[in-house]
Amino acid sequence: MHIADRLELPAGYCARPFRGAADFPAMAEILTDHRLRNGEPERVDAAQIESSYRHLERCDPELDIFLVEHEGAPIGYGRSMFDDLTTGRELMVFFPLRSDHVSAALFHGIAAGVEAHAAKYVVDASHTRFRSDARHPGPGEPASGEAAWLESRGYEAAHWSAALVRPHLDDVPARELPPGVELRPATHEQLRTIMAAHLEAFRGEWDFVEPNEAAYAWVLDDPYCDPTLWQVAWADDEVVGQVKPFINHDENEERGYQRGYTEYISTRHDWRNRGIAGALLARSLLALRERGMTSAALGVDTNNPGGAFHLYRSLGFELQAYLAVYVKPFQT
Secondary structure (H helix, E strand, O other): OOHHHOOOOOOEEEEEHHHHHHHHHHHHHHHHHHHHHHOOOOOOOHHHHHOOOOHOOOOOOOOEEEEEOOOOOOEEEEEEEEEEEEOOOOOOEEOOHHHHHHOOOHHHHHHHHHHHHHHHHOOOOEEEEEOOOEEEEEOOOOOOHHHHHHHHHHOOEEEEEEEEEEOOOOOOOOOOOOOOOOEEEOHHHHHHHHHHHHHHHOOOOOOOOOOOHHHHHHOOOOOOOOOOHOEEEEEOOEEEEEEEEOOOHHHHHHHOOOEEEEEEEEOHHHOOOOOHHHHHHHHHHHHHHOOOEEEEEEEOOOOOOOOOHHHHHHOOOOOEEEEEEEEEEEEO
């Protein structure tokens, strides 16, 4: 059964199957609008959607992806997929909607169908849960909007992330790498080694998924990937920390600013709390400034055991929005 056939939508809306590349431009516009509503500024284009879907795993495009239309125009999309974590299987409930069509009736009609469709991926119900996310006023604050609707469906906020922006690139603090650690340019033959070190740095985190080829390709094939901006720290022949900045020039042209992103930040486990991340992030800000950027943005897990949230705030980044990661147990 196709996932679109499981959705019970309000009058005026209909769901249909995914049509491949022809849908990518509309999906990019919907996802960009969704991110802006969540306080995440990064613009998405069709090339990024195509790259992401080229490496899509644990999802059957023939049955698990849908678009929602209103008066013949796409206003939302979604898919059924899963991740296998060390704690069990997570069934992803993901369906961005255009802001001018967000309503409780549409939200619940889609969520119920996505949850029902995901049941086919359950192997061990006792170690399976649903996962979704939504913008939230913040820890300790009452939920509103989509976050409140998730809670009404039995979801609970389990983790928190935040969108941060440094509104200018003036007065970047000087941060030095520790003795024995040096910065080296990222060469083509090192890219896989650098990516492997990044993925390994997150082993043991709550959302860690064992990496495979798609995990590497997802970043390296992104149209905005620019290794000439990467800040990679080495100790002898080992990568001990990294920040991989990028610039979304299409976003900057569309919105009239000059912003870069300082994302994909990691430090090897046995090198944490030695100032590596702070030094690399400061260098990333300077690198973006040298490219003509005047502000920077990033996202962070606020519960990061290395204290990343507080580090980024100390380097001049300002909180823009909280995002809550919601989970609920799968019940037969």
